[in-house]
Each structure stands twice: as structure tokens, then as C-alpha cells.
Amino acid sequence: MTPPHVTRAGSTPAPKLPVADHWFTVTPVDDAITVIHEPQVHPFLQANIWHIRGSQRDLLVDAGLGVAPLRPAFPHLFTDEPILVITHGHLDHMGGAHEFADCRAHQAENLQTPLPGALASAALFDELGMTEPDDEEVPELLISAVPYEHYDPETYRLRPAPVSRYLTDGDTIDLGDRQLTVLHLPGHSPGSIALYDARTQTLFSGDVVYDDQLLDDIHGADQEAYVATMARLRDLPVTVVHPGHGPSFDGTRLREIADAYIAARA
Secondary structure, eight states: OOOOOSOOOTTSOOOOOOBOSOSOEEEEOSSSEEEEEOTTBOTTTOOOEEEEOOSSOOEEEOOOOOSSOSGGGOTTTOSSOOEEEOSSOSHHHHTTGGGOSEEEEETTSOOSSOOOOOSBHHHHHHHHTOOOOSSSOOOSBSBSSBSSTTOOGGGOOOOOOOOSEEEOTTOEEEOSSOEEEEEEOOSSSTTOEEEEETTTTEEEEETSOOSSOOOOSSTTOOHHHHHHHHHHHHTSOOSEEEESSSOOEEHHHHHHHHHHHHHHTO
16 A cells, blocks of 8 residues: 545545446566556555466465456466465455465464455545545545446455465575565564565565555554664665565665665654
């Protein structure tokens, strides 16, 4: 989740939402990595879904909001059962997790009995323990279209995602030609994790770090732990970060973000 940036509709009844031609878009990053987006979702909830093709197994990092089914949208990506790693248990990252059999996450994240979630900003802010920003108005509804006719956004509920394996710091995800190390990096949430490919110095960071204002004052966040996480990231050899929100960035920018966060809370 990233801070909201658009105008609230006020007390005027929300217009009927159009039906999206396609709920997801897919963009190749290189021969092995693909990023999936939900363009009809407001930036606050529009999370990156990363698909990594391996020689023996494929990996999916996070599973989107769960408004529309993910697997049927891209049958060519899911011909074999992928490993799904949920970086943390917020709705925009675990919403589609129930679609996958091999689902892995940190034990500190509650994926079995999650909070219900909401597409209405007021209800979601209350659930997360957020205060609506005074200087930035937000829309009442955090989607701008619906996946099919007669879809009612008020019926949105986050579905449980039974975890097949719990991950701890230092675990390895082996895809055959690529191995990723699990990094437990609390701060945004107690069980936030990132995946690190030491060979290519690539970090899939979830919401641990992205190039925007980081959310560290919501339910489950811990600023002291976040400082320790940023100190760890600052010293990690990273060439590129593929974050949970927004565009990818390089290691220099990662160190700038980490240094700024640490300095602001010194």
C-alpha cells in the first residue's frame, strides 16, 4: 500500500462503474521476470505481482487484491503450479493467494484468518489504523471499474489463504537455475519478507521498501524494527529492487531511501 493521491468524490453518489475490458495487464521485464498490474485499482492498493520463470519451478511474488481471478487471466504463466510467496498479509498482496496450492509466508503474518479488507477508503483506513491525510484527499472507492457486470464492491472480502510452508530468515527458494534467499524484514508488518537473488543482486522487496512514503504507523507496524531493517538493506549488495508498489529502482536509490529513513528517526 502506498499513500493515496487523488480527489475524494465528496457526498455526491458514486457513479456506476464501467466494466473493465481486462482486469490485469502483464509486462515482461526480461526473459524470466514478468510484472502484473491491476490498472483499475487506485495506486494505494495497486500492488505489483511478480512472476519469475525458473528452469524447474516458477515463482509468484504476491497475488494482488483478489477482486478478479488471477490464474485464468494468464494461463500461459500458470501451466505448472508455481510457488507463491506472500511478502505480507495486507489485502493488496494476498487477495488472490487462495488460488494457489503452494503458498508460503512468514508465520507472523495472519493469512488463515485475515481481516476482511475493504474497497471503500474510509472502511479500509479504519481497519488499518490509518488517519486520512489532511493535505491529500482520497476517493471514496479505491477501484475505478469492476471486473464484470453487477459486481458489487461492497461485497469484497479477503479470503483465507492456507499456508503450505512457513518461511524464516535465511530459507532458500530454489527454482533450478535461480535461488532466492528469504529475508525477514519487519517494520511495515511483523512478518514482512523480501526475496534476494545474490547471483544477480536482485531484491523483490514487497512493501519493505519502495520509492514513495513508507507506511510505518499502521496496525502491526514497528518503527524501531523498521530502522533495523533499513540498516540491513543499506548494507545489502543490490543492483535492482523490484518493489511491491511503483517502478523498480537501483541499489543507489535503495541506499538513499534507507539512509533517509534512518536519519529521520534518529
